[in-house]
Amino acid sequence: MSAAKKGKLANYWAASCGGCEIAVLGINEKILDVAEAFDIVLWPVAVDAKVHSIEKMADKSIDLCLFNGAIRTSEQEYMARLLRRKSKVMVAFGSCAHEGCIPALANVSNREEIFQTAYHDTPSTDNPNGVRPQTETEVEEGKLYLPLFYDTVKTLDQTVEVDYYLPGCPPEPERIWDAIVAILEGKLPAPGSVIGATTTVCDDCPRTREEKKIKEFKRTWEIIPDPDICLLEQGLVCCGIATRAGCGALCPTVGSPCIGCYGPNEGVEDFGARMMTALASVIDSDDPEEIERIIQEGIPDPIGTFYRFSLAASQLRRKTLEGLDPSGASA
Numbered sequence: 001m002s003a004a005k006k007g008k009l010a011n012y013w014a015a016s017c018g019g020c021e022i023a024v025l026g027i028n029e030k031i032l033d034v035a036e037a038f039d040i041v042l043w044p045v046a047v048d049a050k051v052h053s054i055e056k057m058a059d060k061s062i063d064l065c066l067f068n069g070a071i072r073t074s075e076q077e078y079m080a081r082l083l084r085r086k087s088k089v090m091v092a093f094g095s096c097a098h099e100g101c102i103p104a105l106a107n108v109s110n111r112e113e114i115f116q117t118a119y120h121d122t123p124s125t126d127n128p129n130g131v132r133p134q135t136e137t138e139v140e141e142g143k144l145y146l147p148l149f150y151d152t153v154k155t156l157d158q159t160v161e162v163d164y165y166l167p168g169c170p171p172e173p174e175r176i177w178d179a180i181v182a183i184l185e186g187k188l189p190a191p192g193s194v195i196g197a198t199t200t201v202c203d204d205c206p207r208t209r210e211e212k213k214i215k216e217f218k219r220t221w222e223i224i225p226d227p228d229i230c231l232l233e234q235g236l237v238c239c240g241i242a243t244r245a246g247c248g249a250l251c252p253t254v255g256s257p258c259i260g261c262y263g264p265n266e267g268v269e270d271f272g273a274r275m276m277t278a279l280a281s282v283i284d285s286d287d288p289e290e291i292e293r294i295i296q297e298g299i300p301d302p303i304g305t306f307y308r309f310s311l312a313a314s315q316l317r318r319k320t321l322e323g324l325d326p327s328g329a330s331a
Contacts, residue, residue: 007063009038010054011093012083013045014069014076015103015153019170020094021045021068026173027180037184038063042083051079054086062086064183066093066166070103070312071154075147084160089183091195095169095261097156099271100312104153107311107318108303111151155312165194167244169261169309175246194244198266201240201258204249207231213284217298220257231257232282237298237305242274260309270315272306 013021022045025031034040041062042049054062065087071077084090095101106114119125119132137144156162166179179195182188189195202209209230218235225231231238231252238257240249244265251258264271279299285291299305307314 006036007038008041008061009034010042010062010065010083010087011040011044011046012042012065012067012069012079014067014079014097014156015072016069016094016096016101018045020066020096023094023168023170023173024066024176027177028173030177034180037180051082054082057086059085060088062088064089064091066091067156068093068097068170070096070100071150071156071159072103072106073147073149077150077154077159080156080159089163089188090156090160091179092156092162092165094171095167095263095309097162098165098167098313099263099310100153100155101169101261101309104155104312104318105303105308107153109319111149115149152318153312158312163191164188165263167194167196167261167263168246172247172250174248194263194266196262197245199245200265201243201245201247201249201252201262204245204247205230205240205252206249207252209233212282214279214282214294215284216294217279219298225255227255231255235298237279239275241278242268242271263310263313271310272314272316275306 011021011024021043025046027034040047040049041057042054062083065083067080067083067090069076071080092098096103100107115132119127120130133146133149135146135148137146164179166175168175171179175196182195207230208228210233212230212233214232214235216235217237220236223234223236225234225236232241236257238252239260240252240258242264243258243260244262246262249258260271260275264274268274283291283294285294303311307316311317
C-alpha cells in the first residue's frame with residue numbers, strides 16, 4: 001500500500017491494566033505490516049502523540065480505533081467520545097472495553113467507599129491530614145485538575161456507539177491479526193458483531209468430556225487435576241462451557257480452569273446467569289440443603305466467579321446505591 005493510501009490508526013488505553021496495549025505487539029513481525037498499512041496517530045504506550053493533535057483532526061479521519069479499557073473517569077469518557085467522533089471504525093478492544101472486566105468489579109462499591117479504603121483504612125496508608133483526590137486544587141503555580149472518578153464503571157458501548165468487539169484479556173495475537181486483516185480487506189461482519197468464533201472454549205478443549213455429576217466444587221489449590229479429563233467433571237469451576245472460543249482453550253489445556261475472559265458465547269445475554277445455569281445442571285443432588293452447602297463451600301466468591309469479567313455489561317451492572325443517578329457519575 002502506498003504512503004498516499006495509508007490509513008490512520010489510533011489505540012487508546014482507558015481503565016485497564018495495559019495488557020491490551022502490549023498485546024498488539026504480540027503479532028510480532030506483522031507489526032511492520034500494520035505500520036505499512038497505517039499511520040499510527042495515537043498509541044500512548046508506544047508513540048508520542050498528543051490529545052490536542054487528535055482534537056484538531058477532521059471528524060472520521062481516523063480509519064480504525066482500537067479502544068481498550070472501561071470507562072472509570074471523566075477523562076476516559078471524554079477520550080471515548082472524542083475518538084468516536086474522529087473514527088470511522090471503533091473497536092471495543094479487549095475485555096475491559098467489551099464487558100468492564102476487573103475494573104468493573106468496583107461496581108459492588110462506590111467512589112466514597114473506594115476512597116475511604118484507599119486513602120484512610122488500609123494498614124499501609126499514612127494520611128494524617130485526610131487528603132483525598134480533588135478535581136480542582138489551587139497551588140502557587142495555578143490550578144491543577146484531575147479527572148472525576150465515577151461511582152460506576154461503564155463499558156465502552158454504554159458510553160459511545162461501538163462498531164465491533166474483539167474480546168479477550170487480552171485478545172490473543174492471532175485474533176488481533178485476524179481483525180486487522182478483516183478491516184484491511186473489507187471483510188468485516190455486520191456492525192455490532194464480535195470479531196471471532198461463535199462457539200465455546202469447550203469446543204476447542206482437548207479434554208475428554210462425559211456426563212457431569214458434581215458432588216462438590218474444589219478450589220484450584222486443592223487438587224492436581226487429571227491431565228485428560230474435563231476439569232468441570234473433576235469439580236473445578238471451569239467457565240469454558242459458557243465462554244466464547246478464540247483463545248485456543250489455552251488455560252484448560254494446561255490444567256487451569258477457564259475463567260471466562262473471552263465473554264459470553266453467541267446468543268448469551270448475561271454470562272453469569274449462563275454460567276450459574278450450567279453449574280446448577282451438573283450438581284448431583286435433589287436436596288436443597290445439600291445443594292446450598294455444595295455452592296457455599298465450593299464457590300465462596302460468586303461475584304468474582306460468575307461476573308469477574310462481565311459485571312458492567314451484565315443485567316446486574318452494579319450494586320444498587322441510593323442517590324446514584326442513571327449515569328453512575330455521582331453518589
